Structure formats: C-alpha cells, structure tokens
Amino acid sequence: MSYSVGQVAGFAKVTVRTLHHYDEIGLLSPSGRSRAGHRRYAEADLDRLQQILFYRALGFPLDQVAALLDDPRSDPQEHLRRQHALLSDRIARLQEMAAAVEHAMEARGMGIELSPEERFEVFGDHDPEQYAAEAEGRWGDTEAYRESTRRAASYSGEDWKRIMAEAEGINQRLAALMERGATADETAAMDLAEEHRGWIGEHHYACGYEMHRGLGEMYVQDPRFTAVYERIRPGLAMFLRDAIFANAARHDQ
Numbered sequence: 001m002s003y004s005v006g007q008v009a010g011f012a013k014v015t016v017r018t019l020h021h022y023d024e025i026g027l028l029s030p031s032g033r034s035r036a037g038h039r040r041y042a043e044a045d046l047d048r049l050q051q052i053l054f055y056r057a058l059g060f061p062l063d064q065v066a067a068l069l070d071d072p073r074s075d076p077q078e079h080l081r082r083q084h085a086l087l088s089d090r091i092a093r094l095q096e097m098a099a100a101v102e103h104a105m106e107a108r109g110m111g112i113e114l115s116p117e118e119r120f121e122v123f124g125d126h127d128p129e130q131y132a133a134e135a136e137g138r139w140g141d142t143e144a145y146r147e148s149t150r151r152a153a154s155y156s157g158e159d160w161k162r163i164m165a166e167a168e169g170i171n172q173r174l175a176a177l178m179e180r181g182a183t184a185d186e187t188a189a190m191d192l193a194e195e196h197r198g199w200i201g202e203h204h205y206a207c208g209y210e211m212h213r214g215l216g217e218m219y220v221q222d223p224r225f226t227a228v229y230e231r232i233r234p235g236l237a238m239f240l241r242d243a244i245f246a247n248a249a250r251h252d253q
Contacts, residue, residue: 002032002040012049013178013235015185015242017249019049027066028052047076054083056238057230061221147205163203170196174240175233184242193240193247209248216244 009016022028023039028049032040041049048069055065068079155163174192182189193212200207200215207215219225219237229237 002042003046004034005030005039005041008041008046008049009183011046012053013181013183013239014053015183015246017185017246018242022049022052025062025066027062027069051076051079051083053238054079056220057226057235058083058086058223151204166199166203170199171229171232171236171240174243175236178233178235178239184239185246189239189243190247190250193243196240196244197247209251212244213248216241 003011005016005019009019019028019039023030028045030039031042031045034040051069052065055068056062060068170192174189177186177189177192184190197207197209197212200212219229220241226237229240
C-alpha cells in the first residue's frame with residue numbers, strides 16, 4: 001500500500017508544499033515513485049511523518065528533528081516515550097496554570113485577597129520582562145523593532161484591548177478551520193494568514209511576506225510562542241505557520 005503526496009497531506013493536515021519541503025531537505029523522502037515519477041509514500045514513511053509532526057508540535061526545529069530521527073541509537077518506541085514525557089510535562093504545566101486561574105477567580109468572587117506569594121507562585125522563576133529585553137537584543141537595530149516600539153508607546157489601554165481582541169478573533173477562526181478538518185493551504189486558511197499579516201502591519205510594523213514566513217517559523221520553533229497557540233488549540237502554531245507559507249507562495253506567483 002502506498003499513498004500520493006495529496007493523500008498524505010490530507011491524512012496529516014499539512015500542505016503539499018510542506019511535504020515537498022521535507023523531501024527537498026532530506027527529512028522525509030518518499031520510499032517510491034509512480035511510473036509518472038510522482039511521489040508515493042509507504043507505511044514506514046507515514047510513521048516517520050508522524051514522528052516529525054509530534055516533534056514539530058513540541059517546538060523542535062527541523063534540524064533537531066532530523067538529528068533525533070536519524071540517530072542510529074534510537075528507535076520509534078524511544079521517540080514515542082520521549083514525546084509522551086514532553087507532552088505530559090506541558091499538560092501538567094497548563095493544568096497548573098488553569099488551577100491558578102480558577103483559584104484567583106474563586107478568591108476574587110469570595111472577596112478574599114491573595115498574598116503576593118499566592119498570586120505569583122504558579123509562574124515560578126518566569127520573568128516576562130526577560131522577553132522584552134531579548135526582543136530588543138535580537139531586533140533592536142531593525143526598523144521594524146523601532147516602528148513597533150513607537151506605535152506601542154502611543155496605544156492606550158483600550159487600544160490594546162481592541163488590538164488583542166482582533167488577534168484572538170483571527171486565532172479562533174483558524175482553530176475553527178482546523179476543527180472542520182481544513183488544510184492550511186485552503187483559500188480560507190490562506191486568507192486568515194493574510195489577515196494576520198495585515199494585523200501586524202496595521203498595529204505593529206510593516207510585515208512583508210518573507211518577514212511573515214520568519215514569524216511563522218518562530219511560532220513553531222520557539223516553545224514560548226508555540227505555547228500561546230497550543231493553549232487555543234493543539235497544533236494551531238504549525239497550522240498558522242503552514243498557512244503563512246501557503247499564503248506567501250500564493251503571492252509569490
């Protein structure tokens with residue numbers, strides 16, 4: 001039994017472009033070809049693709065995924081055990097956060113004032129300001145960063161609520177597409193990716209398609225960004241990344 005690239009893309013909820021890219025970089029090369037030279041994927045190829053997508057959902061960059069899967073000392077069962085442990089850690093962390101939110105809601109509803117320690121216990125050693133410093137260190141010399149900083153300084157609290165509500169609306173509509181089984185290269189998904197790019201351009205900085213691709217990769221490679229989307233719907237970070245790439249390719253033509 002073998003499958004076409006279109007069938008595999010449908011099974012895995014990825015774009016054909018993504019599978020072509022995996023083939024081009026040697027991450028997932030199909031085992032066979034049809035008489036016409038078209039890619040044909042065997043069951044073993046599907047197993048490898050599943051492992052790739054698990055690691056991508058966990059935020060691993062492609063080069064690390066390749067290194068892990070091609071390590072001769074590892075086996076599929078070991079990969080599953082590792083992925084299960086990582087997912088379990090993430091689930092436990094999110095459950096802790098959800099419990100903290102519930103605790104805060106209950107305390108507020110009953111008029112109980114939480115101590116500073118109780119309010120921030122769930123964050124552990126997490127310091128949100130480190131990301132602001134990191135952003136400045138990575139992009140401080142770019143015009144995009146300076147433009148974003150200028151705009152942010154002019155926004156009121158109500159402006160931020162409106163801006164974030166717009167972003168949430170885009171994310172929820174992307175999640176709804178995933179729920180109905182859409183693929184990231186469908187017109188509806190690409191249109192939302194374009195809306196996402198426009199949202200960045202309107203509220204933060206001019207965002208061309210190449211920059212948008214870079215942001216899409218960051219959403220899946222940096223676990224901090226991935227977690228934001230995973231809280232909305234598992235797999236959303238990768239779905240958005242793939243929609244961004246499909247949309248950019250559409251406009252490259």
